[in-house]
Amino acid sequence: MSSHDNVSAYLNAYPDAEGSYGAYGGVDYPDELRPELLALAEAHKRARNMPEFRRELHRARTYFQGRATPVHHLANLSAKIGGAAIFVKREDLNHTGAHKLNHCVGFALLARHMGKRKLIAETGAGQHGVALATAAAYFDLECEVHIGEVDFVKARSNVNRMNVLGAKVVVAAHGQSALKEASDSAFEAYATQHKDALYAIGSAIGPHPFPMIVRDFQAVVGHEAREQFLAMNDGTLPDHVVACVAGGSNAMGIFSGFLDDDNVSLHGIEPLGRSAKPGEHAATLTFGKPGALHGARCIVLQDSEGKPSRVTSVASGLVYPGVGPEICMLHDMGRVSFTAVDDNEAIKAFYRLSRAEGIIPALESAHAIAYAMRLATSLDPSRRILVNLSGRGDKDVDFVVDNSGKWSGM
Numbered sequence: 001m002s003s004h005d006n007v008s009a010y011l012n013a014y015p016d017a018e019g020s021y022g023a024y025g026g027v028d029y030p031d032e033l034r035p036e037l038l039a040l041a042e043a044h045k046r047a048r049n050m051p052e053f054r055r056e057l058h059r060a061r062t063y064f065q066g067r068a069t070p071v072h073h074l075a076n077l078s079a080k081i082g083g084a085a086i087f088v089k090r091e092d093l094n095h096t097g098a099h100k101l102n103h104c105v106g107f108a109l110l111a112r113h114m115g116k117r118k119l120i121a122e123t124g125a126g127q128h129g130v131a132l133a134t135a136a137a138y139f140d141l142e143c144e145v146h147i148g149e150v151d152f153v154k155a156r157s158n159v160n161r162m163n164v165l166g167a168k169v170v171v172a173a174h175g176q177s178a179l180k181e182a183s184d185s186a187f188e189a190y191a192t193q194h195k196d197a198l199y200a201i202g203s204a205i206g207p208h209p210f211p212m213i214v215r216d217f218q219a220v221v222g223h224e225a226r227e228q229f230l231a232m233n234d235g236t237l238p239d240h241v242v243a244c245v246a247g248g249s250n251a252m253g254i255f256s257g258f259l260d261d262d263n264v265s266l267h268g269i270e271p272l273g274r275s276a277k278p279g280e281h282a283a284t285l286t287f288g289k290p291g292a293l294h295g296a297r298c299i300v301l302q303d304s305e306g307k308p309s310r311v312t313s314v315a316s317g318l319v320y321p322g323v324g325p326e327i328c329m330l331h332d333m334g335r336v337s338f339t340a341v342d343d344n345e346a347i348k349a350f351y352r353l354s355r356a357e358g359i360i361p362a363l364e365s366a367h368a369i370a371y372a373m374r375l376a377t378s379l380d381p382s383r384r385i386l387v388n389l390s391g392r393g394d395k396d397v398d399f400v401v402d403n404s405g406k407w408s409g410m
Ligand SMILES: *Cc1c(COP(=O)(O)O)cnc(C)c1O
Pocket: 098, 099, 100, 127, 202, 203, 204, 244, 245, 246, 247, 248, 249, 250, 251, 317, 318, 362, 364, 365, 390, 391, 392
């Protein structure tokens, strides 16, 4: 945490005392966990102001995670495209290869300070499960990760990584046996074990205080990026900041550094998947409606019966039928604008960045890169775009190559 988070008017104003972000957020959850969630919010607030906690967090970030990650000017790609200069915040260089470890390390340290010995979470494609198992090992905590049976089979190598890291993997085999079932199963485990365990959610979603805690631990991305960008651009801020959005953790992380800077435009990029037809994308803010998901009010992609829709994207980390409450509020305020990028455009960007710069992006991050490339061509060369490169693409390489016949124009 840098000095910047003491002066951000925005970050001090949201959420309100009820954990709401305007019309969104709050706690839409059975009463049994309410006292525990209140205690967690208090513990987080205390920890944030405790010099010892901040020192330990800083130590883990520096020596374990390898922070600060650099900001890098994509000189080759920018020159090839023409127009504005594109910069990336290299969260792909964060230990384990993505931004998720930022809030997992935070949750693990918070668990230690609350006297808990265990972390519980859900995972979809396994990325969050691996990051949490990593943080748990570092802080000598037990770790229990719930995963749907379908994902358990698909995400085999991540399941193996969790096992190697010493986590207990619990398979949820009911309903569609996917992320929602894993999440229900993990929350049930938390409800019965909360004396000993802390729930460490996978994104800036869920009931208060989870969206706030995830944002606060991810904000290091935006605070670092702001200082680094100013230092390398003669004290000038970027004109545009771009991030992909599923639940909103990497987006809230980088946006946190710029929310008070009215001249900086913020862009959230959603997955348009195969098409704009229901079930073929996961573009929640483009096509969704107000509802409730994972214990909070937010925008949800819904079918004709009002149930969460089936969602699709080539980037498994973007497959989620909701979006975190704070992102929903920033959308309604007009502070963040949203664009949807489809599978094909993301795959093109995946290759363009790899070949022009020697950086293979995660397919999730490739959505943000694709939009930045689109935006750059429409802008003057004096303009600057900063993209949160949320993760590395090693996990996606085999899939992209094996399915190369599917993408048009490759
Ligand atoms: C999980 C993931 C995302 C999407 O999650 P957010 O919470 O919206 O950031 C994006 N990029 C990568 C690399 C991921 O692993």
